[in-house]
Amino acid sequence: MSEIVYNDRTSLNPSTMLSPVPVVMVSCGSMEKPNIITLAWVGTINSEPPMVSISIRKERYSHDLIENSGKFAINLVSEDLVKETDYCGIKSGRDVNKFTHLRLKAIEGNVTGVPMIAQSPVNMECTVKQILRLGTHDMYIASIDAVHVKNELMDKKGSVDLDKAGLVAYSHGEYYRLGKYLGFYGFSVAGPEALKRRWRRS
C-alpha cells in the first residue's frame, strides 16, 4: 500500500462491489426432480462460441446437481418473478420443491433435456465445459446451446426486444427493475440520422 491518499473517496477492504450485476434463476437437476437456484455471480464471458459462467457455493444443493449432470438452464427474471427469484436464493431444494411451492412450471430443454422455467421470458440451455475452484465458489464455464424467447418479445422482423420483458438487475443486495433508457451501443459517435432512427421511443 503506497502513500496515496484520496480526498474525495474512501478506501475499503477488497469486496465484491461490481454493480449492477445480473440476477437469474438457474434451473437444474432432472425433469423428475428439478431444482432452482438464484444466482448473481453469473456473466457472459465469450461471444463466439457463446459462453457464460456461473459461480455457486460448494455447500448449495444445486452445486452437486450441476457438478454431476454438467447441465443447467439460465432463466431471465422479469419484474413479476422477483419474489420467486428471491425465494429461490434463500431456500434450499433439500427442503422444498421450489417448482411446486412457487407454482412454477418446468419445461424440458429440447437440446439438453434440462428443466427450464416456463414463466421466465428467456431460457438458455447450457453445458459445463470447465470448472474453476476459486474459494467459496466453484465457477462453471459453460457453452450456451440453445435460447428460447417468449413469443411476445419477438418483433415482426424476428428480432428480440428485451425491453418489453421488464428485466431485473441486482445491486448491492437489492433488486431493481431496469429504468430510464439512456442510449444504444454506439450512440456517442452516431450521426444525426442514425440517432433519429435508432433512439428508442418508449
Added chain:
Amino acid sequence: MSEIVYNDRTSLNPSTMLSPVPVVMVSCGSMEKPNIITLAWVGTINSEPPMVSISIRKERYSHDLIENSGKFAINLVSEDLVKETDYCGIKSGRDVNKFTHLRLKAIEGNVTGVPMIAQSPVNMECTVKQILRLGTHDMYIASIDAVHVKNELMDKKGSVDLDKAGLVAYSHGEYYRLGKYLGFYGFSVAGPEALKRRWRRS
C-alpha cells in the same frame, strides 16, 4: 435436438442473451499512458477471496495492455458517464487518448498503481490470476485488491449506499439506468418487522 416444440416461445440459435449485464469502464496501462475500454462481459465470480472476471477481444488495444501488466481497474458507471462509457467501447486507444479527449482524470490506485477514473463513483483495483482463451475473447480471472468509493456514497454507519450512484446496466445493446426498487435480498421470507425496517423508501 429432440422433438419438443414450444407453443409460447421461439427457439433461436445460441447467442449471448444473458441480460441485464454490467457495463463498466476498465482502465489499464500506466499513469503515463493510461487507457480505458468499456466492457459488458464482466462479472463477480467469487466472494472470498473477492474475484471478478473480464473478457476482452484479442484484437482490442487494451487486451495487450492487460495481458502485459496483469493489472486493471474496474470503474462503475453512473448515468452522467454513459456517453463517455459508450465512447470508450467504440474508439480505440491506439487512435485517441480517451482520458484527455473525454476530460476524464486518471488517479493512481494505491495498491496496484493502475490508473483509475476519478469521475467514477466506485473503483476496484484488480490483479490477473489466470487467463482462459475462450474463442473470440480472452477471459481474465482476477483478484479484487482494493475498493475506493466516493465519499457521498458512504452513509453515517460507514456502509456503502450504491443506490445514490445512479448506476447503469446494459441490456441487449442498450444502456438503462437502474429504476424501480423491487426489494432486498431475503424480502420474500422476511417477517413484517424486518420488511418494515429494511424496505427502502426513496
